[in-house]
Amino acid sequence: MTLNQLRVGQAGRVLSVAPDSPSATLLAALGLLPGTRVLIERLAPLGDPISIRFNGQEFSLRRQDAREVVVQREGPER
Amino acid sequence: MNDAPAGAVRTSALVALIGNPNTGKTTLFNHLTGLRQKIANYPGVTVEKKSGPLRRAPAGCAVEILDLPGAYSLSARSLDERIAVDVLSGVGHRRPDLVVCVVDATNLRRNLFLASQVADLGLPLVLVLNQVDAARKQGLRFDLDRLEAQLGVPVVPTVAKRGEGVDALIDAIHRALREPRRMAPIAWPEAVLEARSRLRAVTPGLTDGDATRLLFDSGGAVARRVATNGGGLEAAIREGREALFKAGLNPGPAEAVLHYAHLDGLLEATIEEGGAMGPAHTESIDRLLLHRCWGTAVFLGVMWAVFQSVYTWSGPLMDGIEALTGRAQALVAPGLAGTPTLQSLVVDGILGGVGGVVVFLPQIFLLFFWIGLLEDTGYMARAAFLMDRLFGWCGLNGKSFVPLLSSYACAIPGVMAARTMEDPKARLTTILMAPFMSCSARLPVYVLLIGAFIEPVSGAAVAGWVLFAMHFVGLAVSLPLAWFFNRVLLRVEPLPFILEMPPYRAPRWRDLLWRMWERGQEFLLRAGTVILAFSVIIWALLYFPRGESLAARETAALIAETAAAAGVAPAEIEARLADGDSELVAALAHRIEGAQVEQSYLGRFGKTVQPLFAPAGFDWKITVSILSSFPAREVIIATLGIIYRLGPEIDEESGSLRERMAAERWAAGPRAGMPVFTIPVVLAIMVFFALCLQCGATVAVIRRELDWRWAAAAFAGMTLLAWIGAVVTYQFGARWFA
Ligand SMILES: Nc1nc2c(ncn2[C@@H]2O[C@H](COP(=O)(O)OP(=O)(O)O)[C@@H](O)[C@H]2O)c(=O)[nH]1
Numbered sequence: 001m002t003l004n005q006l007r008v009g010q011a012g013r014v015l016s017v018a019p020d021s022p023s024a025t026l027l028a029a030l031g032l033l034p035g036t037r038v039l040i041e042r043l044a045p046l047g048d049p050i051s052i053r054f055n056g057q058e059f060s061l062r063r064q065d066a067r068e069v070v071v072q073r074e075g076p077e078r
Numbered sequence: 079m080n081d082a083p084a085g086a087v088r089t090s091a092l093v094a095l096i097g098n099p100n101t102g103k104t105t106l107f108n109h110l111t112g113l114r115q116k117i118a119n120y121p122g123v124t125v126e127k128k129s130g131p132l133r134r135a136p137a138g139c140a141v142e143i144l145d146l147p148g149a150y151s152l153s154a155r156s157l158d159e160r161i162a163v164d165v166l167s168g169v170g171h172r173r174p175d176l177v178v179c180v181v182d183a184t185n186l187r188r189n190l191f192l193a194s195q196v197a198d199l200g201l202p203l204v205l206v207l208n209q210v211d212a213a214r215k216q217g218l219r220f221d222l223d224r225l226e227a228q229l230g231v232p233v234v235p236t237v238a239k240r241g242e243g244v245d246a247l248i249d250a251i252h253r254a255l256r257e258p259r260r261m262a263p264i265a266w267p268e269a270v271l272e273a274r275s276r277l278r279a280v281t282p283g284l285t286d287g288d289a290t291r292l293l294f295d296s297g298g299a300v301a302r303r304v305a306t307n308g309g310g311l312e313a314a315i316r317e318g319r320e321a322l323f324k325a326g327l328n329p330g331p332a333e334a335v336l337h338y339a340h341l342d343g344l345l346e347a348t349i350e351e352g353g354a355m356g357p358a359h360t361e362s363i364d365r366l367l368l369h370r371c372w373g374t375a376v377f378l379g380v381m382w383a384v385f386q387s388v389y390t391w392s393g394p395l396m397d398g399i400e401a402l403t404g405r406a407q408a409l410v411a412p413g414l415a416g417t418p419t420l421q422s423l424v425v426d427g428i429l430g431g432v433g434g435v436v437v438f439l440p441q442i443f444l445l446f447f448w449i450g451l452l453e454d455t456g457y458m459a460r461a462a463f464l465m466d467r468l469f470g471w472c473g474l475n476g477k478s479f480v481p482l483l484s485s486y487a488c489a490i491p492g493v494m495a496a497r498t499m500e501d502p503k504a505r506l507t508t509i510l511m512a513p514f515m516s517c518s519a520r521l522p523v524y525v526l527l528i529g530a531f532i533e534p535v536s537g538a539a540v541a542g543w544v545l546f547a548m549h550f551v552g553l554a555v556s557l558p559l560a561w562f563f564n565r566v567l568l569r570v571e572p573l574p575f576i577l578e579m580p581p582y583r584a585p586r587w588r589d590l591l592w593r594m595w596e597r598g599q600e601f602l603l604r605a606g607t608v609i610l611a612f613s614v615i616i617w618a619l620l621y622f623p624r625g626e627s628l629a630a631r632e633t634a635a636l637i638a639e640t641a642a643a644a645g646v647a648p649a650e651i652e653a654r655l656a657d658g659d660s661e662l663v664a665a666l667a668h669r670i671e672g673a674q675v676e677q678s679y680l681g682r683f684g685k686t687v688q689p690l691f692a693p694a695g696f697d698w699k700i701t702v703s704i705l706s707s708f709p710a711r712e713v714i715i716a717t718l719g720i721i722y723r724l725g726p727e728i729d730e731e732s733g734s735l736r737e738r739m740a741a742e743r744w745a746a747g748p749r750a751g752m753p754v755f756t757i758p759v760v761l762a763i764m765v766f767f768a769l770c771l772q773c774g775a776t777v778a779v780i781r782r783e784l785d786w787r788w789a790a791a792a793f794a795g796m797t798l799l800a801w802i803g804a805v806v807t808y809q810f811g812a813r814w815f816a
Contacts, residue, residue, distance in 0.1 A: 019323075019330035022297075023574030028331035029151035030576075031188045033338060045370045046467035049476075051579060057185060058579040060463040062470065065574045 001073065003038065004050070004066035011039045012071030023065035031055045037074065090140045091255050092172050093132070094165060096196060097180030098189050099148035100580050102208040102238040105589060106180055107145045109133075109244045113592075126497075134245075136252045144174065150188075152195045153295040153333060156573060157502045163299035166199050167288060176254050178247075180206045183213035183220070183235070186349060187341060194264065194337045199287035202258030203231040204250050210235045210243075212581075219350040228344045230262040239586060264340040266290075269325035270332075273318025280310040293318050294333040360456075360581040367460055377464050380457070381483055384448045388441050388487035389518060395440035403433030422621055423614070431613030434710060435606040438490050438775060439598050445484050445491040446597040447590065449498060452480070454585035458498065459577050466575060472557055473564025475501060475575050478508040485515035486549075489776045490605075493783055494597060501573040507560050509783055510792055513771045514552035519712040522730040523767050524548050526715060530736035531760045551768035555799065601779070608778035616709045616774075619680040625673065632669040636662070668725040675720050680705055694766065694804035695759040695812070697744065704766065711772040758811025762804040770800035 006012050014036045017024035031054065032038065038054040051060045095110075097103040107115075111130030132141035146165060147158035165171050177196050181189035186207070197203055207220065226233045232250045236243030266274075274289040281304055284292070291300040296315055304311065319329040327335070367373050407425045414421035452458040462476030469478045477499045485492030492512040499505040524545055533541035564570045637655065640662070641648040655662045675681050684702030691701045699721050707714035715735075716726040722738040742754040771777060771793050781789035 016328065017331050019319075019328050020296075021330060023576060025153055025295075025330055025334070026150065026574055026576055028334035029153060029191055031191070031334075031338065033331060033335055042364075042368055044368075044463055044467060045374050048467045048470075049463060049575065051368070051463060055185075055188065057188065059576055060459065060466075060579060061574065061576045062466065062572075065576060 002067050003069040003071050004063040006040045008040050011074045013037050013074050015070045015072050018068040021068040024068040088139045091175045092142050093176045094144045094146055094174035095178050096146045098150050101180045101182040103180045105238040109241055110143050134248050156500050160299035177201045178204045180208050183207045183210045190341050191337055197261035198290055202260050204254045205231055205233045207233055207235045208238050211237045221348045225348040231259050269321045273321055276314045280314050363582050385483055387444045388484050392440040392444050396437050399437045427614045427617035431610040435609045441488050442491045442598050442601050443594050446594045450590040450593050451585055456580040456582045459579050472561035473507045475504045481508050485512040488517050489513040490779050493779045503570050511556045513776050514556035516549040516552055520767050522712055522715055526730035527760045531755055548764055604782050605778040609775045612709050612774035620678045625677050628673050629670055632673050636666050668723045671720050672723040694762045695808040697754050708772045709774040757815050758808045761811050762808035765807045766800045766804040769803045771796040
């Protein structure tokens with residue numbers, strides 16, 4: 001599944017990101033690499049963009065950008 | 079490379095300051111340069127270039143600090159990042175001798191990614207570990223000696239907010255200029271090295287660092303720079319990326335993966351996490367401020383305050399400036415009475431023009447105060463998050479909200495406020511949309527026309543609704559237009575809109591006021607000169623040519639008319655005029671003024687082009703009034719006053735102006751004897767005002783923020799649109815009300 005398919009409060013682990021996608025490249029530069037755990041923090045009032053948390057930082061991004069990141073759903077943090 | 083050999087004496091040095099957004103780079107830059115900064119634009123683009131001399135330079139060596147735009151990485155495609163790459167590679171500019179990279183200590187690993195990319199370009203570094211106070215609060219401890227040893231470059235801890243560590247940083251810069259040190263190089267895998275040497279083989283003059291950028295960042299700055307070198311390069315890039323793929327490296331995130339792996343090795347055992355939590359208050363504030371209902375409510379409240387301050391609270395200050403201008407004009411006028419042309423030039427052209435520039439300052443100051451506050455506290459990112467959906471569909475983004483909202487008060491601060499937007503296409507769209515928002519200068523026109531023609535016929539309720547609706551005409555036209563151009567015609571791929579939600583912070587008032595002051599100053603110097611030139615040109619078009627026999631003709635006409643109306647002998651009126659009867663003298667002055675405007679260059683032009691405006695139902699008087707209000711739309715009221723021989727000192731509430739306009743009849747043509755101002759004509763005039771860029775100051779600011787071609791295109795496009803709007807309104811209206 002992709003990052004935009006996770007619900008609010010759900011977490012996932014990045015499996016891979018699209019090559020040649022500017023948004024995925026920027027996210028990777030920010031540290032969202034394969035293996036990174038990411039949490040969907042909240043949605044904007046109109047459902048888009050979403051805000052995500054990883055490596056202790058929070059970013060807002062559009063769903064369309066979040067589609068470029070493939071994740072595997074994870075349980076809540078132990 | 080232009081590194082001086084170690085120990086050699088330099089006479090000048092260039093130090094580039096770089097860092098992620100929000101790390102405290104600007105604060106640090108202010109500390110390093112004092113207040114002696116120069117602000118200019120990078121050649122050909124509108125990205126701001128800030129530089130200044132180092133406050134305490136080594137003896138005999140002038141050190142220039144260049145503040146690069148904040149960026150997360152060198153690989154993204156925004157203009158800012160491209161400029162950073164070009165400057166660091168020494169394109170169009172002297173190559174920096176040293177790079178000072180500011181990193182946020184609370185997020186060291188991510189911040190070092192940029193430093194690592196810079197290092198790979200072959201530049202010596204000094205690392206500034208800023209915000210160590212915040213890091214300490216979060217329980218982070220750094221083994222600085224080990225960090226320095228591992229990274230291989232000097233590391234200086236600072237608290238820029240309080241100026242702590244700045245002296246040590248200056249010392250470190252001095253030392254690094256004598257003995258430049260480079261960061262521990264990344265060990266690129268074989269596939270990268272091979273691809274790089276292949277790229278260098280087909281492109282003469284390419285450095286290793288540039289080759290890396292080219293390989294990982296095929297649409298980036300280096301690619302643009304060498305794009306003309308032919309097809310061999312593109313093939314080499316493609317092959318290189320394929321080779322990476324075969325070696326198990328996805329070329330998209332590969333650069334980040336490799337840098338982060340490199341950094342993880344270097345950072346080992348340098349940071350100790352004390353177990354304290356991150357900035358927890360931020361999360362609880364966000365729970366309120368980003369809440370679906372409460373968050374939206376707070377947002378609306380904040381924006382209401384921003385709007386009120388620009389729209390209403392700036393009023394007294396603007397009135398004060400206008401009063402001062404009037405005072406200055408009254409003071410100067412008598413001294414120049416001997417030379418009427420010079421008097422008019424100085425009083426109306428120059429003083430009026432200067433006043434017309436300065437009057438915008440309160441709005442610019444107030445808006446930039448708010449923007450500074452919203453950005454410094456971290457709320458701006460939240461506002462953009464809340465609003466992005468509303469704007470994203472037509473090529474804008476969440477950051478368009480503040481510029482567009484403030485344009486409802488005045489497009490000038492609005493256009494300038496678009497600087498907070500990183501995405502150049504979205505910024506362009508926002509700037510071009512700003513003048514469509516119904517600014518406060520349009521209000522008097524609406525009030526005059528609605529009050530004079532709609533309210534008496536349809537009542538106050540309808541008048542109120544029409545006034546309300548007029549405020550959305552520009553928005554309703556420009557949003558679909560933006561959508562059409564961005565999404566249909568140009569099919570612009572939106573840049574990723576990825577925005578950091580920084581922790582909430584208390585603002586730094588001194589920096590905030592300083593930035594506000596900077597904006598005002600910039601407006602005065604850069605846009606002010608153009609606005610002044612406009613106003614002198616329009617003054618000349620209205621002042622020349624002088625009608626020599628005007629005064630005699632108008633005097634005779636006035637005497638004849640008044641005498642006939644009162645049923646007395648003309649000689650009696652003549653005597654009263656000679657005695658200085660104040661009513662007659664004023665009437666005469668207004669007549670002469672009106673006649674002068676009518677036969678001025680602008681008046682003649684208006685009469686000539688009137689047929690062009692006939693499909694909108696405008697007569698020549700309306701046409702001239704509209705033409706004269708191109709430099710500033712609110713001028714139309716004064717021009718109408720002059721043209722209807724009432725003098726320029728009337729306002730939109732003036733009863734006599736309303737009466738004169740209502741009484742105005744077509745003198746000739748098919749509608750001879752019919753009223754000029756019918757409801758369709760009135761609506762057409764208002765639509766014209768809603769859509770037209772009748773504001774020299776806005777044109778000047780657009781030229782300043784984009785370039786003169788965009789300014790000219792915006793002006794021409796909006797004028798055409800206004801004409802179409804007015805014609806359509808009139809033609810529909812004339813059938814509807816027939
Ligand atoms: N806690 C803390 N905050 C800082 C420090 N330096 C800057 N700031 C704050 O960080 C914010 C961003 O600073 P600014 O200089 O505008 O950062 P820039 O975006 O990198 O240019 C401002 O609110 C500063 O007051 C510091 O050393 N410690």
